[in-house]
Amino acid sequence: AQRVTQPEKLLSVFKGAPVELKCNYSYSGSPELFWYVQYSRQRLQLLLRHISRESIKGFTADLNKGETSFHLKKPFAQEEDSAMYYCALPFSGGYNKLIFGAGTRLAVHP
Amino acid sequence: EAEVAQSPRYKITEKSQAVAFWCDPISGHATLYWYRQILGQGPELLVQFQDESVVDDSQLPKDRFSAERLKGVDSTLKIQPAELGDSAMYLCASSLNGDPYNEQFFGPGTRLTVL
Numbered sequence: 001a002q003r004v005t006q007p008e009k010l011l012s013v014f015k016g017a018p019v020e021l022k023c024n025y026s027y028s029g030s031p032e033l034f035w036y037v038q039y040s041r042q043r044l045q046l047l048l049r050h051i052s053r054e055s056i057k058g059f060t061a062d063l064n065k066g067e068t069s070f071h072l073k074k075p076f077a078q079e080e081d082s083a084m085y086y087c088a089l090p091f092s093g094g095y096n097k098l099i100f101g102a103g104t105r106l107a108v109h110p
Numbered sequence: 111e112a113e114v115a116q117s118p119r120y121k122i123t124e125k126s127q128a129v130a131f132w133c134d135p136i137s138g139h140a141t142l143y144w145y146r147q148i149l150g151q152g153p154e155l156l157v158q159f160q161d162e163s164v165v166d167d168s169q170l171p172k173d174r175f176s177a178e179r180l181k182g183v184d185s186t187l188k189i190q191p192a193e194l195g196d197s198a199m200y201l202c203a204s205s206l207n208g209d210p211y212n213e214q215f216f217g218p219g220t221r222l223t224v225l
Contacts (some may be wrong), residue, residue, distance in 0.1 A: 009150075032210060043216045043217060044216040097143075097155050098155070100153050101152050102151050103151075
C-alpha cells in the first residue's frame with residue numbers, strides 16, 4: 001500500500017541553523033511528491049513539488065529513489081519558516097488523490 | 111485572489127445530531143475534494159468530485175456521511191448522526207482538473223466538535 005511517513009512530529013532549531021524535514025514513502029513506481037505547508041492561522045498551501053525542481057523560500061527537496069525519501073531542506077532557517085509541513089504522494093490508483101503524511105511541526109527559535 | 115470558501119468555520123454539536131458543511135471552490139475548478147483531518151494527523155480524503163460526479167468516496171463512511179455537488183460548483187458534506195469520533199477539521203480543496211500534478215487549493219476548514 002502507498003504510504004507517506006514523516007518520522008518527526010516536532011523539529012526545533014535556532015534561527016540560522018540548517019533544517020531537514022524527513023519524508024519517506026512507499027511506492028513501487030516513479031513518484032511525484034509534494035510538500036504542503038500550513039503557517040499559523042493560514043490555510044494549507046503548496047510549498048513545492050518534485051516535478052518543478054524549484055527552490056521556494058530557500059527550501060529544496062530531492063527525490064532519492066534508492067532510499068525512497070523526499071526530504072525538505074533549507075540551509076539557514078528563519079523564524080518565519082515556523083509552520084506545519086506535510087509531505088504528500090499522489091495515489092496511483094486513479095484521480096488526483098493525495099496521501100498525506102502526519103506532518104512535522106517546525107519551530108525556529110530566535 | 112480567488113480562494114476556496116468554507117462555512118461555517120466552527121461547529122459544535124451534540125452526538126446524534128445532523129451537521130452540514132458548505133464549500134465553494136475556486137471558479138473554474140472542476141475537481142473538488144473533502145478531507146478530514148484528525149488532530150495530529152495529515153488530511154485524509156473522504157470524497158472527490160469531478161464536476162458533479164463522485165470519482166472517489168472509498169473512505170467516506172456512507173452510513174452516516176453524504177456529499178453532493180449538484181451543479182458541479184459548490185458542495186455540501188453532511189453527517190447524520192454525528193458521533194464523538196467525528197470531531198475533526200474538515201477541509202475542502204479544489205484543483206483545475208484531475209491531473210495529479212495540479213496544485214490543490216485548500217479552504218480554511220470547518221472545525222467540528224461533537225459533544
